[in-house]
Amino acid sequence: MKYQDINLIPPEELGIGSNIKLNVCEHEVDMYWKVAIEVLEVIAENNRKGEPTVMVVPYGPIGPYARMAELVNKYRISLKNCVFINMDEYLKEDLTYIDYDHPLSFRGGMDRTFYSKVDDELNVLPENRIFPEPGNEGRVLEIIEKYGKLDMVFGGVGINGHYAFNEPPEADENVTPEEFAQRPTRKLKIARETRTINAFMNCGANIEAIPENCITVGMKEIMMAKKIRMCMPRDWNAAALRKVLHGGVTASVPCSLFQNHPDALLYAAKVATACPVSEIRVYNK
Numbered sequence: 001m002k003y004q005d006i007n008l009i010p011p012e013e014l015g016i017g018s019n020i021k022l023n024v025c026e027h028e029v030d031m032y033w034k035v036a037i038e039v040l041e042v043i044a045e046n047n048r049k050g051e052p053t054v055m056v057v058p059y060g061p062i063g064p065y066a067r068m069a070e071l072v073n074k075y076r077i078s079l080k081n082c083v084f085i086n087m088d089e090y091l092k093e094d095l096t097y098i099d100y101d102h103p104l105s106f107r108g109g110m111d112r113t114f115y116s117k118v119d120d121e122l123n124v125l126p127e128n129r130i131f132p133e134p135g136n137e138g139r140v141l142e143i144i145e146k147y148g149k150l151d152m153v154f155g156g157v158g159i160n161g162h163y164a165f166n167e168p169p170e171a172d173e174n175v176t177p178e179e180f181a182q183r184p185t186r187k188l189k190i191a192r193e194t195r196t197i198n199a200f201m202n203c204g205a206n207i208e209a210i211p212e213n214c215i216t217v218g219m220k221e222i223m224m225a226k227k228i229r230m231c232m233p234r235d236w237n238a239a240a241l242r243k244v245l246h247g248g249v250t251a252s253v254p255c256s257l258f259q260n261h262p263d264a265l266l267y268a269a270k271v272a273t274a275c276p277v278s279e280i281r282v283y284n285k
Contacts, residue, residue, distance in 0.1 A: 005277065006242040006243065006245075006246045006247060007239070007275060011270075011275065014241070014245060014246075018245040018259065019260070019264070020230075020245055020264045021264070022268060023266070023267050024268050024273055025268065026270055028063065028269045031063070031231060031233055031267045032063030032064045032067055035063075035064040035154055035229065036064040037071070038229065039055070039152065040077055046151065047077070047078060053151050054143070054149060055150070055151055056152075056164075056217055056225065057154065058154065058164070059109050059113075060155065060156045061156045062113050063233070065113045065114040066114075066117065072119070073118065073119050078122050079123055080124070082128060083128045083130065083147065084124050084128065085131075085132075085144075086110060086130065086132070087132075087153075087155055087164035087216060088106065088165045089106045089107060090105065090211040091211060093212075093213070095187055097131075098211060104210070106131070134215050137215070138184075140184075140185045141185065141221055144221060150221070150226065151225070152225055152227040152228075153228050153229065154228075155230070157232050157240055157241075158240070159237070160193050162255070163254050163255050165188065165194075166180075167189075167254075168253065169251050175251045177249050180257065181223055183219050184220045185216065186216065186218060189213060190210070190211070190212055226263060227265070228261050228264040228265070229267065230258070230264070230265070231267050232267070232272040233269045233271075234271065238274050238275075241268055244258070244266065
């Protein structure tokens with residue numbers, strides 16, 4: 001593009017020339033409806049063909065789930081032949097799952113916000129509600145290989161451009177994009193900036209309440225998906241959005257690797273398309 005500083009690209013020119021498609025939504029809730037509709041379109045098409053649906057799904061953003069549940073129940077879209085692999089979960093200091101009933105647990109959260117809202121005769125079977133497991137990290141890849149496909153991945157993008165909990169390498173690590181793209185499901189330390197923004201979003205900015213460890217589906221498995229869908233609903237997504245779309249492909253911005261994927265799309269709320277540099281100048285006047 002003609003702009004040397006990607007932070008100065010006007011919002012209306014974002015996405016031009018990028019291999020990642022951009023879908024700008026007027027409001028955050030519009031994004032959630034669009035994601036819910038696309039997810040259910042994939043499932044409905046597989047149902048028509050008599051095929052299973054295999055997806056990697058997030059517990060963030062959670063906005064699509066209420067809408068998915070409403071559409072599933074209203075239009076009687078069966079999820080019985082779906083396999084939902086959740087992206088990640090927080091871990092305790094001993095690298096086991098945080099408790100299911102912990103307010104931050106993604107396992108408990110999925111049940112509260114989605115599975116409990118879907119009519120039983122339409123719901124994902126309990127044995128097909130998968131989370132990456134500490135000590136059994138290879139299970140996610142085994143499931144994908146068993147079905148011979150991964151239809152779709154959708155989830156939010158972190159403040160540092162991460163996806164799931166695939167945090168950028170530390171500054172002293174020399175990791176190529178190709179190497180990072182091969183990192184599988186694993187346990188790891190959560191970056192401080194991720195813990196900070198999660199604390200801001202989820203527990204009154206109490207960073208000590210956010211666990212330091214997690215388990216995440218890896219970029220290796222995510223890159224196997226036929227469709228990759230990213231969500232950026234917040235104003236603090238603005239800088240990462242530009243790096244993902246128009247920066248170089250680098251492990252330091254994990255979602256930038258999706259520039260090399262054949263079907264990657266970024267859903268962004270309008271507030272996430274603002275020019276970060278311009279906003280800073282306004283504040284400094």
